[in-house]
Structures are given as C-alpha cells and as structure tokens.
Amino acid sequence: MGFWASMFSVIPTICFGFQCHECSVAIYSSLENKKLSNWVKISLLSMFICLVIYTLTGIYGFLTFGSNVAADVLMSYSGHDVLMIVARLLFGVSIITIYPIALYLGRLVIQDPLLRHRETYKTCIRVVLTAVWIIITFLIAVFVPDISKIITIIGGISALFIFVFPGLCLIFAMQSQPMSARI
Numbered sequence: 001m002g003f004w005a006s007m008f009s010v011i012p013t014i015c016f017g018f019q020c021h022e023c024s025v026a027i028y029s030s031l032e033n034k035k036l037s038n039w040v041k042i043s044l045l046s047m048f049i050c051l052v053i054y055t056l057t058g059i060y061g062f063l064t065f066g067s068n069v070a071a072d073v074l075m076s077y078s079g080h081d082v083l084m085i086v087a088r089l090l091f092g093v094s095i096i097t098i099y100p101i102a103l104y105l106g107r108l109v110i111q112d113p114l115l116r117h118r119e120t121y122k123t124c125i126r127v128v129l130t131a132v133w134i135i136i137t138f139l140i141a142v143f144v145p146d147i148s149k150i151i152t153i154i155g156g157i158s159a160l161f162i163f164v165f166p167g168l169c170l171i172f173a174m175q176s177q178p179m180s181a182r183i
Contacts, residue, residue, distance in 0.1 A: 023101050025169075036173065072147055103133050 028039055061073035070076040074091065077084040107129045115122055144150055 023098075023105065026101065026105060103130065106133060 024043070027042075028034065031038065031042075057073055061069045061076065065076050074084060074088055079085075107126065110129055111125060114125060140150065
C-alpha cells in the first residue's frame with residue numbers, strides 16, 4: 001500500500017480513538033456547572049490527554065517495531081515485560097470503567113423506542129438487552145482475532161458522530177439558551 005493510501009486508511013482508526021460523543025451528553029448532564037465555557041474546558045482537556053496518550057503509544061510502537069507493528073500495539077510486546085503487564089492492566093481498567101457507560105447509552109437507544117408506552121416490561125427488557133449486549137461483545141472478542149477490522153468498521157461509523165453530531169448539538173445549544181447564560 002502506498003504512503004498516501006496508508007495515511008487515509010488510518011482515518012477510521014483515529015475516529016475510533018476519539019469517539020467519545022456518545023458519552024458526552026451523559027457527562028454534560030452530570031456536571032454541576034453546566035455553562036458552555038466549563039464544558040469546553042473539560043472537553044479540550046480530555047481530548048488533549050487522549051491525544052498525548054495515543055501519540056506517545058503510536059510513536060513508541062513505531063520506534064520499536066517500525067512498519068511491522070501489530071494493530072494492537074500492546075500485543076507486539078513481550079508478555080513477560082513488567083511494563084507491558086502494567087500497561088495491559090491499565091488498559092483493562094479503562095475498558096472496565098467505560099464499558100458500563102457505553103452499555104447504558106446503547107441500551108437506552110434501543111430501550112426507549114420499545115418502551116415508549118409500556119412500563120410493565122421495563123425491567124425484563126432492560127435485563128434482556130443488557131445480557132444480549134454483553135453476549136454479543138463477548139462473542140466478538142472471542143471470535144474476531146484481529147481487532148483492527150472491528151476498529152476500522154466502528155471508526156467509519158463513528159466518523160458520522162465526530163463530524164456531524166457535535167455540529168447538531170451546537171445548533172440546538174445555541175437555540176435553547178440566551179448568549180449570556182452560555183458564557
């Protein structure tokens with residue numbers, strides 16, 4: 001693959017890495033200070049931290065393995081290296097902490113239309129949706145050996161959220177509050 005073709009093939013992976021828009025509404029609603037300026041500071045700081053971590057990971061992976069780096073950088077390193085064991089543990093902690101939020105938001109998207117007028121089956125449907133969500137993600141984790149394929153697919157879909165959803169949120173935010181309350 002040529003240099004420019006490989007540069008463009010990385011865009012879905014970058015979009016996947018910065019896909020946090022689904023959680024941003026839930027995080028914003030949990031803030032005590034809901035001013036737009038406070039939200040901008042929190043968003044910029046979070047994205048900057050992600051940028052630094054992802055960039056350092058990419059640089060060290062490339063410097064260590066060159067173009068032979070695996071799609072999952074951590075799997076390229078030895079399983080006996082203490083630093084890599086710690087990195088894998090920290091990655092596991094990050095997944096454990098974000099998974100419930102993603103599950104909750106995904107379940108709401110499916111559950112709300114189903115239960116719009118029915119409150120009687122709410123608990124049952126919530127439990128079934130949660131179980132199905134966990135089983136599907138488990139099966140994908142077990143039977144898809146190369147995570148880069150999943151990241152490419154999800155990254156392509158998340159590009160819509162990254163480039164369209166924030167603009168829509170801004171349009172609705174501008175219409176719902178007077179300018180003085182936002183700043």
